[in-house]
Amino acid sequence: MKILVVDDFSTMRRIIKNLLRDLGFTNIQEADDGNTALPMLQQGDFDFVVTDWNMPGMQGIDLLKEIRKDDDLAHLPVLMVTAEAKREQIIQAAQAGVNGYIVKPFTAVTLKEKLDKIFERIS
């Protein structure tokens, strides 16, 4: 399974990468905002996206909307991992078609739970 981790902070990307590796996912690539992520998604055969919300350039919510608009990418599961905690935002992400929403700070257990839940739904 090929996963793209999108976050503007390299340390957070590294944390998520390590946690994902612990869960057995080793094919992981990184992008620092939506503008970098979108072409990578369009060119590469990614199976899963983990994205932050608040990033310079294209924000995570806009990346999610772009993914859902693109016929080739629309099916991609997107997990949001973000410090954005307003109810309005969570509702907006849900309406935009997010598959999971994790608020930072989060734990390894939460990440595993949400991933399991998403894959359970897909299969």
Next chain:
Amino acid sequence: MAKSSANISLQQARQLVEWLEEGEQAKADQWLDDFREERDDKLFTSVGQLTRDLHEALQDFQLDPRIMQLTQDDLPDAQNRLQYVIEKTEDAANRTMDAVEACLPMTDEMHQRVEQVMPTWQRLMNNDIQLHEFKEMCHQVDALMRECGQNMPQIHGLMTEVLMAQDYQDITGQIIRRVIQLVEDVEKNLIELLKLFGEEQKSQAKQNVKAVDKSAAEGPVINPEQRDDVVVNQDDVDDLLSSLGF
């Protein structure tokens, strides 16, 4: 005749007429000159005072050394300091993760070796082991102990590195405390400025407040308990999403 007021009195006018009727032209002229001079003096004094006040006010305003220092030195300095905090914390996070990433394969490897030995070990504990198995196990245990002997001091060193990487907290804490002080100073000076410009600005300011986009990104919320538009933890998120049919 006394010239106490800036305005000519009826009495003074009558006196002037009297002098003129009596042919005392020089006396009347002299009195008028004196009168005018005194009036001009008062006017000049007032204008002078006003000018001085204005000058001093402007001078005070421009040369308040704190404001100059705030804008010229302290604010750019604060930017540098905060930038330094970002660098320091990033550096600490990376040092920590370097050490952890170096530890994990070692612990995984040792765990794997223990798992290898375990089945034979169990048989030994149950007195159910063949001699050749025992010999093989001795080699495995030997390798395991050598590896532990090597890895443990390394892991200890890496853990010490993780410990030392936390020194950023002290340094960044001090820097942030200074920046907080600066923000307070700027706030005080801004309040002074607002007082100078008075009430009329208030109504304008109110009109200029932008409408807040409820779903705009705002970064980490530091006081979720005091707000009712944000979630407090992951359980809140999950509840909200499940209420939306997730």
